[in-house]
Amino acid sequence: MKKTLILFCLSVLVSAGTQVQAQTQKHKTVRSEVKVTGAAGAENYAEIKFDTLRVNLGKFASSTPVRKCKYTFTNTGSAPLIINQAIASCGCTVPNYSKQPVKPGERGIIEVTYDGTGKIPGHFLKTITIRSNARNEVVRLSLEGTMTD
Numbered sequence: 001m002k003k004t005l006i007l008f009c010l011s012v013l014v015s016a017g018t019q020v021q022a023q024t025q026k027h028k029t030v031r032s033e034v035k036v037t038g039a040a041g042a043e044n045y046a047e048i049k050f051d052t053l054r055v056n057l058g059k060f061a062s063s064t065p066v067r068k069c070k071y072t073f074t075n076t077g078s079a080p081l082i083i084n085q086a087i088a089s090c091g092c093t094v095p096n097y098s099k100q101p102v103k104p105g106e107r108g109i110i111e112v113t114y115d116g117t118g119k120i121p122g123h124f125l126k127t128i129t130i131r132s133n134a135r136n137e138v139v140r141l142s143l144e145g146t147m148t149d
Helices: 002-034
Strands: 048-050 054-061 066-075 083-088 093-097 107-115 122-132 138-148
Touching (some): 054 066, 066 138, 093 122, 107 122
Antiparallel strands (some): 048 066, 083 122, 122 138
16 A cells, blocks of 8 residues: 555656656747847847836835735836736735736836735735746745735
8 A cells, every 4th residue: 555655646746847847848938939139139128127126115004915026127128028927925915917018218117006805914925936037037026025914
């Protein structure tokens, strides 16, 4: 029985590892298709630069637990910037962003809503992971504050 359980666990782990490798390869393929080649043969890249990576919401009462903030960024690269994903570390934090490409030199906004309804008052620190086609593919934003009674 013990050997069967160990063999089953090993087969699940091997299968999961294969899935991760396939997803990684798929991600690399998608990213390479987004590259733009200029007339001289040089590759152009999108580049995302945020005005700030951390927003502090300060202190607020638990009677009004919903807070919103904006993270502004600029595409400092030479190709259109596409945000593929914005994932928060917690369900109480919801990022919202435009699915439209941001042209080189233009600015964009990621709006984040924090909802502390039903949460224990105190200090919090949440992260929002941004994935894009930019040279710096992954950027982590921070959102913090203190909810009081």
